[in-house]
Amino acid sequence: MTRAAPPQISLSLARHGLDLDATLTSGQSFCWNRHADGRWRGWIDGRPCLVWQHGEVLRAVGSELTHEAVARYFGLDLPMRDIFASFPADPWLERARDFAPGLRILRQDPWETLCNFICSSLKQIVQIAQINASLRRALGEPLDPPNLYAFPTAPRLARATEAQLRECRLGFRARHLFVAARQVIQGEVSLEKIETMPTEEARETLLRLQGVGEKVANCVLLFAYGRLEAFPIDVWVERVLRQLYFKGSKRVKLARMADFSRTHFGPYGGYAQQFLFHWVRKDPRALVLANAAAAKKPVEKPGEVEGQA
DNA sequence: ACCCAGGACTGAT
DNA sequence: ATCAGTCATGGG
Numbered sequence: 250m251t252r253a254a255p256p257q258i259s260l261s262l263a264r265h266g267l268d269l270d271a272t273l274t275s276g277q278s279f280c281w282n283r284h285a286d287g288r289w290r291g292w293i294d295g296r297p298c299l300v301w302q303h304g305e306v307l308r309a310v311g312s313e314l315t316h317e318a319v320a321r322y323f324g325l326d327l328p329m330r331d332i333f334a335s336f337p338a339d340p341w342l343e344r345a346r347d348f349a350p351g352l353r354i355l356r357q358d359p360w361e362t363l364c365n366f367i368c369s370s371l372k373q374i375v376q377i378a379q380i381n382a383s384l385r386r387a388l389g390e391p392l393d394p395p396n397l398y399a400f401p402t403a404p405r406l407a408r409a410t411e412a413q414l415r416e417c418r419l420g421f422r423a424r425h426l427f428v429a430a431r432q433v434i435q436g437e438v439s440l441e442k443i444e445t446m447p448t449e450e451a452r453e454t455l456l457r458l459q460g461v462g463e464k465v466a467n468c469v470l471l472f473a474y475g476r477l478e479a480f481p482i483d484v485w486v487e488r489v490l491r492q493l494y495f496k497g498s499k500r501v502k503l504a505r506m507a508d509f510s511r512t513h514f515g516p517y518g519g520y521a522q523q524f525l526f527h528w529v530r531k532d533p534r535a536l537v538l539a540n541a542a543a544a545k546k547p548v549e550k551p552g553e554v555e556g557q558a
Numbered sequence: 559a560c561c562c563a564g565g566a567c568t569g570a571t
Numbered sequence: 572a573t574c575a576g577t578c579a580t581g582g583g
Contacts, residue, residue, distance in 0.1 A: 276564055277564090366564075366565095367566095369563090369564055369565080370563090370564085370565035370566060371562085371563055371564095371565060371566095372563060372564080372565095373562085373563045373564085374563085374564070376563080377563095377564080421566090421567095422565095422566095425566075425567090459566090459567090460565090460566065460567090461566080462565060462566050462567085463565090463566095464564070464565060464566090465564090465565075465566080468564070481564070482564090483563090483564035483565080484562085484563070484564070484565090485563095485564065486564080526564075530564095
């Protein structure tokens with residue numbers, strides 16, 4: 250049986266701007282593979298698709314894929330002008346933003362995003378992508394184009410044995426994922442209800458899940474629920490914050506850095522965080538500059554606020 | 559061999 | 572409330 254080829258979706262990026270490569274390699278999504286011709290094979294709202302960019306045009310093909318779904322996924326409805334305008338006058342942040350100004354925060358499926366970040370602890374980004382692919386192959390529903398598998402649903406993961414999960418190289422994260430899946434299917438946490446909750450309540454709800462701490466909760470809030478104030482602090486962000494805003498002081502505690510980040514970077518702090526994260530990971534000069542900043546002068550007075558207001 | 563990775567959980571202070 | 576130990580696994 251033959252199907253009509255799905256229509257090609259085309260979106261103008263003239264107003265909004267987008268750097269597809271930077272966005273898809275910035276450690277927020279783990280289901281995209283870049284072809285040699287520059288096209289990206291991946292998933293939007295659980296539907297397989299192909300996406301590519303020619304300058305100020307974004308194109309996508311995939312069955313049952315809509316213009317609105319693609320625009321929403323890439324956050325093309327966000328007020329980027331306001332977001333940039335809300336940033337503080339901060340030379341470091343400006344540098345990070347200028348490194349990849351087309352970096353955008355995605356709006357991904359909450360369940361898959363939750364799973365990805367439960368699996369993310371003490372893993373490198375490439376390994377998280379490998380785990381995502383393994384889970385699809387081992388437990389996901391096979392789709393029409395062969396060798397293509399949907400991400401396993403919560404019931405499917407809860408029905409799996411912990412041994413099956415460990416075969417996906419999850420290690421100690423297998424139990425976390427297994428328990429979290431049960432919590433979701435038993436209604437202990439409703440991923441749908443989180444959608445309309447105030448961010449703080451949404452965060453508290455996510456924290457009830459096994460394997461979800463502050464960092465993972467903030468990643469899910471930011472990369473799936475569009476809560477742009479959520480500010481995940483992983484080892485990279487912690488390092489760059491410490492070096493740039495606390496002069497390398499090892500004694501500053503994480504809670505204080507989170508507090509500083511919220512007030513300093515403002516209502517779209519999550520976006521600032523993503524620019525900083527991508528910058529320190531991808532720009533070799535970032536580490537040099539950050540180290541130089543940290544070497545300037547260690548703090549003397551522990552009570553003082555180091556980061557410039 | 560050694561250190562690190564988009565951390566969270568547990569049990570002892 | 573804070574804090575070190577521990578948890579698998581693969582890359583560099």
